[in-house]
Amino acid sequence: MTESMAADQPRIAAPPALDTSARQQNVRRRVLVYAARLLTLVLFVGGWQLLTATKVIDPFFFGQPSGIVSRLRDWVEHGTAYGSLWLQIWITMREALQGFAIGVAGGVVFGVLLGQVRFLADVLGPYIKAMNAVPRIVLGSIFVVWLGLGSASKVMLAAVLVFFVVFFNAFQGVREVDRNLVANVRVLGASRLQVVRNVVLPSALTWIIASLHVAFGFSVIGAIVGEFLGAQKGLGLVIATAQNNFDPDGVFGAMLIIALLALTAEWLIGRLERRLLSWRPPAHTEAGAT
Amino acid sequence: MKSDTLSGNNYQAPGSARTEGAGIELSGVTKRFLTPAGTAFTALRDVDLRVRAGRFSAVVGPTGCGKSTTLTLVAGLDRPSAGTVRVSGQPVSGITAGTGFMFQADALLPWKTVLGNVAMGPAFHGASKKAAQAAAREWLRVVGLAGFEDHHPHQLSGGMRKRVSLAAALINEPSILLMDEPFGALDVQTKAIMSNELLRLWDQTKPSVIFVTHDLEEAIALADQVVVMTAGPGTVKAVYDIDLPRPRGAVQEIRFEPRFLELHRQIWESLREEVERAYARTAAPREGGRS
Numbered sequence: 245m246t247e248s249m250a251a252d253q254p255r256i257a258a259p260p261a262l263d264t265s266a267r268q269q270n271v272r273r274r275v276l277v278y279a280a281r282l283l284t285l286v287l288f289v290g291g292w293q294l295l296t297a298t299k300v301i302d303p304f305f306f307g308q309p310s311g312i313v314s315r316l317r318d319w320v321e322h323g324t325a326y327g328s329l330w331l332q333i334w335i336t337m338r339e340a341l342q343g344f345a346i347g348v349a350g351g352v353v354f355g356v357l358l359g360q361v362r363f364l365a366d367v368l369g370p371y372i373k374a375m376n377a378v379p380r381i382v383l384g385s386i387f388v389v390w391l392g393l394g395s396a397s398k399v400m401l402a403a404v405l406v407f408f409v410v411f412f413n414a415f416q417g418v419r420e421v422d423r424n425l426v427a428n429v430r431v432l433g434a435s436r437l438q439v440v441r442n443v444v445l446p447s448a449l450t451w452i453i454a455s456l457h458v459a460f461g462f463s464v465i466g467a468i469v470g471e472f473l474g475a476q477k478g479l480g481l482v483i484a485t486a487q488n489n490f491d492p493d494g495v496f497g498a499m500l501i502i503a504l505l506a507l508t509a510e511w512l513i514g515r516l517e518r519r520l521l522s523w524r525p526p527a528h529t530e531a532g533a534t
Numbered sequence: 535m536k537s538d539t540l541s542g543n544n545y546q547a548p549g550s551a552r553t554e555g556a557g558i559e560l561s562g563v564t565k566r567f568l569t570p571a572g573t574a575f576t577a578l579r580d581v582d583l584r585v586r587a588g589r590f591s592a593v594v595g596p597t598g599c600g601k602s603t604t605l606t607l608v609a610g611l612d613r614p615s616a617g618t619v620r621v622s623g624q625p626v627s628g629i630t631a632g633t634g635f636m637f638q639a640d641a642l643l644p645w646k647t648v649l650g651n652v653a654m655g656p657a658f659h660g661a662s663k664k665a666a667q668a669a670a671r672e673w674l675r676v677v678g679l680a681g682f683e684d685h686h687p688h689q690l691s692g693g694m695r696k697r698v699s700l701a702a703a704l705i706n707e708p709s710i711l712l713m714d715e716p717f718g719a720l721d722v723q724t725k726a727i728m729s730n731e732l733l734r735l736w737d738q739t740k741p742s743v744i745f746v747t748h749d750l751e752e753a754i755a756l757a758d759q760v761v762v763m764t765a766g767p768g769t770v771k772a773v774y775d776i777d778l779p780r781p782r783g784a785v786q787e788i789r790f791e792p793r794f795l796e797l798h799r800q801i802w803e804s805l806r807e808e809v810e811r812a813y814a815r816t817a818a819p820r821e822g823g824r825s
Contacts, residue, residue, distance in 0.1 A: 424640075427641070428635065428641035431634070432654055434658045523645040525689075
C-alpha cells in the first residue's frame with residue numbers, strides 16, 4: 245500500500261526522516277517503561293528490606309528480602325528437610341502437569357460432547373453447575389484419605405480444579421460455533437464427525453486455549469494445596485513446614501519459586517497459543533500502529 | 535468445457551455424472567418457527583414454486599419474507615412444517631445431494647487456507663487429499679485466484695472471499711446452486727464483476743439456480759425467471775419470465791436496454807407494494823410509541 249502510494253505520488257510520500265523519528269520515539273518509550281518497571285521493583289524490595297532492617301515492621305512476621313535470598317541459597321546448597329530442592333520442584337511440577345493433562349483432556353471431551361448433544365447437556369447441566377459451586381479445594385482432604393499421602397491425591401485435586409475451567413470454556417466454545425459455517429460444510433457433504441473435526445473443534449480451540457492460562461494456575465494450586473494437606477515430598481510440604489517453624493523467609497522463598505515456574509508455564513502456553521491460532525488476523529499492537 | 539479443464543486430475547465430482555441441473559419443486563410449503571418466547575412464527579405460507587432443470591431463478595421480496603428459509607429447505611438443512619420439497623422428483627430428506635450453497639455472510643473457515651477451504655468439498659466425498667487439492671487448485675485458477683492458495687480468508691478482500699466461496703460451492707459440480715444474497719455486502723463495481731463471473735461459470739455447468747436477492751436489477755440481469763414474494767409470511771406473489779436473450783454480456787450494460795427497463799417497471803410495480811407493506815409494519819409501532 246505504501247509502496248504503490250509512493251510510486252503514484254512521490255512528493256506526498258512520508259519522508260524517511262519522519263519514519264525514523266517515529267521509530268526512535270517508540271524505542272524511547274519502551275526503554276522508559278522498562279526503567280519504570282525496574283524502579284518499581286527496587287522501591288518495593290528496597291523498601292521492604294529497609295523497613296524490616298529498621299524494625300518498623302517485624303521481620304519475624306513479614307520476612308526479609310535478604311533472608312529469603314539466603315534461605316534460597318541454603319536450599320540450593322544443602323537441600324530441604326525432604327531431600328534436594330530440585331526433587332521437591334520436580335515432584336510438585338509432575339503432579340501439576342499430570343493433573344493438568346487429565347483435567348484438560350476430560351474437560352475438552354466432556355465440553356465438546358455436551359456442547360454437541362443437547363439432550364446430555366440438558367440432563368447433566370444442573371449437576372455440573374452444582375458440582376462447580378462446591379468449594380472443590382475441600383475435596384483435597386478427601387482425596388488424601390482415598391488415595392493416600394502419595395502423589396495420586398495431588399494429581400486428582402489438580403485435575404478436578406482444571407477440569408471445570410476447561411469444561412465450561414470448551415462447552416461455551418462449541419455452543420458459539422457459527423451456524424453458517426456448520427451449514428456450509430454440511431451442504432458440502434461433511435458427516436457429523438467431519439463437522440466436529442473441521443469446524444467445531446477449531447472454532448472452540450480459541451476458547452479452550454484461553455482457558456489453559458487460568459487452568460495451569462489452578463493445577464499448580466491443586467498440587468500445592470494437596471501437598472499442604474498431607475504429603476511426603478513437594479514444595480507444598482516445604483511451605484507447610486516453614487510455616488510451622490515460624491519461618492516466613494521459607495514461605496516467601498517457596499512462593500517465589502512457584503511463581504517463577506508458573507510464569508515459565510504461562511510463557512510456554514502463550515507460545516502454543518500463537519502457534520495453534522496462527523490463522524487469526526494479527527492484533528493491532530501499539531508498536532505495529534506506528 | 536469445464537469437464538475438459540478438469541479432466542487432468544482424477545477427482546470425479548459427484549455432480550458431474552448428472553447431465554444438467556435438477557428440477558426443484560416446492561408445493562404447499564409452510565414453515566413455522568418457534569420463537570424463544572414460545573409463540574409460533576410463520577416464515578413461509580403455502581409456497582408453490584418450480585424451477586425447471588438448468589434454469590436460473592431469482593427470488594426477490596422485502597426483508598424478512600422467508601427468502602433465505604426457502605433456500606435452507608431446498609438444501610435440506612431444515613424441514614418444512616407442511617408441504618413437500620422435491621429435487622429431481624425426489625422428496626428432500628437429509629442434505630440434498632449435489633447442492634452448492636453460497637451464503638450471505640462469509641462461510642469460509644477462517645483457520646483453513648484458501649486451498650483448504652475449496653478442497654473441502656471433494657475431501658468430504660472421499661477424494662484423496664492430493665486429488666482434492668489438485669481439483670481445488672484448478673477451481674481457484676478458474677475463478678482467477680491462482681497464487682492465493684496459501685492465504686487465509688482474512689487476508690483477502692471481500693470480493694476475493696466471494697470468489698473463494700464460489701469456487702468452494704462449484705467444485706462438486708452441483709446440479710443445484712443456491713445463493714443467498716451472495717454479493718449483498720460488496721461494493722457496486724465488485725458486485726458487477728462477480729455477477730458477470732457467475733454467469734460465465736453458470737453457463738459452463740448449467741446447474742439450476744435459486745438466487746435470493748433484494749436487488750431487482752441484479753435479479754433481472756441474471757435470471758431466466760424472477761419470483762416476487764409477499765411480505766411475511768412469505769408466499770409467491772408472481773413469477774415473471776425474463777426473455778432477455780442469452781448470453782447477456784456485461785450486466786452493467788444490459789440494464790439500459792428497453793426490454794430490461796420494461797420488465798423492471800412491471801416487476802417493480804408488484805414488488806413495491808410488498809416492500810411498502812413490510813416497511814409500514816416495522817415503522818408503524820415506532821410512530822405509535824412516540825405519540
